[in-house]
Amino acid sequence: MRIEEKIKVLERVALQLEPDQIQRSELRDQVIDYTEEFLENINENKAFIQTDHKGKAIYDHPISEEPQPLNELINIFKENVEKTGLNPASGGHLAYIPGGGLYPSSLGDYIADITNRYAGVFYPSPGAVRMENMLINWMRDEIGYPDTAAGNLTSGGSIANLIGIVTARDAFNLQSKNFHKVVIYLTEQVHHSVMKSIRIAGLYNAQIRHVPMDDHFRMDVDHLEELIKTDKEHGLQPWLIIASAGTTDTGAVDPIDKIADIKDEHNLWLHVDGAYGGFFILCDEGKKIIKGLDRTDSIVMDPHKGLFLPYGTGIVLIKDRKLLFQSHYYKANYLQDAEKFDEELSPADLSPELTKHYRGLRMWLPLKLFGLKPFRAGLEEKIWLARYFYEEIQKIEGFEVGSYPDLSVVTYRFMPKDGKPNEFNQKLLDLILEDGRVFLSSTMIGDKFYLRLAVLCFRSHKEIVDLALEVLKEKSKILVERD
Amino acid sequence: MRIEEKIKVLERVALQLEPDQIQRSELRDQVIDYTEEFLENINENKAFIQTDHKGKAIYDHPISEEPQPLNELINIFKENVEKTGLNPASGGHLAYIPGGGLYPSSLGDYIADITNRYAGVFYPSPGAVRMENMLINWMRDEIGYPDTAAGNLTSGGSIANLIGIVTARDAFNLQSKNFHKVVIYLTEQVHHSVMKSIRIAGLYNAQIRHVPMDDHFRMDVDHLEELIKTDKEHGLQPWLIIASAGTTDTGAVDPIDKIADIKDEHNLWLHVDGAYGGFFILCDEGKKIIKGLDRTDSIVMDPHKGLFLPYGTGIVLIKDRKLLFQSHYYKANYLQDAEKFDEELSPADLSPELTKHYRGLRMWLPLKLFGLKPFRAGLEEKIWLARYFYEEIQKIEGFEVGSYPDLSVVTYRFMPKDGKPNEFNQKLLDLILEDGRVFLSSTMIGDKFYLRLAVLCFRSHKEIVDLALEVLKEKSKILVERD
Known part of the structure; x- marks a missing residue:
């Protein structure tokens, strides 16, 4: 077969991947019927359903050559995913740290998926990058960081914590042969994603000090200072304090202002995990409780918690954008066309990710549509x-x-x-x-x-x-x- | 004010975050009008639009107290995001490594956002976790990994590469005081996300050997073996080979089968970055070119490239699931309720992430709906x-x-x-x-x-x-x- 003929034969089959306007409408209507039913019954339905099957029938429909109609797929989803386990979209989800699921976010992702903007680099997608930067700047201002701060919209708090810890590591120019001499201060109530991030960043041989807590499970600042002094006396390198603005266990807020005094005195890096509690600074009661965020070096907040977004959006802010950039920038020949444009910072230069979901839209849309x-x-x-x-x-x-x-x-x-x-x-x-x-x-x-x-x-x-x-x-x- | 009254006043304002059925329908219709117009014109519209403004007007509409109507927001998006830069949803996007944007994925994300399943842990969301595991098992089978392999749906190839490299690091029980003695073998054509991952994993003091390439920019296997032998003679620890199944620059496929011979002989870890090319094994021509994936230790593939999904889904597969688990599992008290259920591996135990977008649905839906x-x-x-x-x-x-x-x-x-x-x-x-x-x-x-x-x-x-x-x-x- 000639190459053109071969291509035409393949194209005819490949075109099945592109439903036309009528087919799209038929697919969409079924999805809307299902999701509207879900939302209309959300207050009546249970928050948690225990089943024996636990969605096992998912495996009865393996990936195969043949197509399966959408109504069947929605039923499989409904029976095996929706109707077993926890419904985190329910107001009755009062466990762990609950999530959200604002309706406009689902429309934002729908648009993002169809238009498929590449939000990693300014040159191909300047508007999408500006939108994400605007959201980061807004949060930067809310916590009182200077204009020279930067940040990144991540997949959640874990990658955000990883970015903060990696930036702190590189800011202190730590060399691996000395990792076992550097000291990290945190409490036993720190979220386990922090411990995972330390490990992923190669710092598992670093010294971890569990700072004692007061009877509200907040970091005890006097003990912190003692530990730092002792470590210095022993020739170790105090480096990083990780505080929590809302621990997962009890919601405790560490005394960030006082911890910042100590980090200033000893020239350490202060990272705050505010994945759960950070966004409470948007309200007056929260502002009374969480103080001193502007004095930290990096902070994590989760819009898919405190801004009620569906799962999939965390944020890290770094006070000194140079340090964030130095840790995450990498030059590549095949991106040379993108290098002439530096009006804006690009997410790909500020995070471990390059190609990623355009997360800005799912956050921008509800914030703009509802106002603050x-x-x-x-x-x-x-x-x-x-x-x-x-x-x-x-x-x-x-x-x-x-x-x-x-x-x-x-x-x-x-x-x-x-x-x-x-x-x-x-x-x-x-x-x-x-x-x-x-x-x-x-x-x-x-x-x-x-x-x-x-x-x-x-x-x-x-x-x-x-x-x-x-x-x-x-x-x-x-x-x-x-x- | 009594506490109950205070709550009622706040609730009334907070309820603005929950549009009712009619409001949802009005919002949705506007979004559908816009996206249908976008899709109907996609073949006529340009793949790339150069503008001077580059979406700057995004900043004219900052996040503020007041709501803004959706029609205005869609216009802001259209002018400042859609109508400037690259349209990666266009067939005319023939640069970098193009993306996709299958329509059913946008419906999948829409459902995922509304139902907001927590796909990180089996206990709260058994069906969602099974769906992601089924997708991973399907790919495992396609590349010929054994049943004892495992993997993770990531945000893209970068985090997937990071997981592979971190797992390889921990599999060899590398200690940081020796990082500078371990050796990584790759070519200059390796994707820069690999270099970023090495850095993020704390391995920037490791020795990097750029293995020479043949005139097709494929790794030269004879040179590879020489380098390994020389490094051993010098008391270094050869550890990791990173090959590419499709380099970004030229699409070159390294001779994975031959590289696997060498890694077997010297007991190294072979990681393959198939973010771009991995999914070509789904077709006969691709199978002829990419051989030996089953002999690797870890592999990265990007559904948002080779499976035509919208941006936001990568995959890593690790041949020995024990090693993936050991690198990423962490126990926490507040998750104790989840520990009794171990019928399935949980994504949170196999990746740096804990709470994350339920990525399975955007992949499952098009695969099931269209068939392979x-x-x-x-x-x-x-x-x-x-x-x-x-x-x-x-x-x-x-x-x-x-x-x-x-x-x-x-x-x-x-x-x-x-x-x-x-x-x-x-x-x-x-x-x-x-x-x-x-x-x-x-x-x-x-x-x-x-x-x-x-x-x-x-x-x-x-x-x-x-x-x-x-x-x-x-x-x-x-x-x-x-x-």
């Missing part, structure tokens, strides 16, 4: 809901609480008159999950098993917190009577 | 289109070509009778970009400036390659006559 007011109100509402729960749970017989919530996480447990509290609360959680109207989680504080309530989903309002209280009351009563 | 046939045909078509271009460009007076394309990248340049070829081809490229009907790029091979044609967008068919030839003929003629 409802975001500020929603965040403040979540803080007050946690405080409300903290008061109300103590009114239910048998419950005791952990420390007063800094942000929107409350720890509490039922104290059975006889029997072991750890076992009792595990059973209580099992009953709650079996019920499924709300989804709660647990943690160990020391050797004590605590239940957690975390309020952050934009769909979580007072009604759902009252439901959580009702479920806790009902299930604890059942357990007490059963035992 | 049109993907195989499309990939084979791209290979033949490159070969076709390689023949045809030589028929236009003045053009000479680089090496015969291994996959779908062709290098070529115009040889002016007098004058300097580098300057001439730069001017030629400038004219082509000014024209904008097709988008081409350039690279340096040695000290020679070459133009590149890369065919990979699913919308690139013979018609657009003929247009590229026509534009090259027309513009080179203008330049010759002008000079």
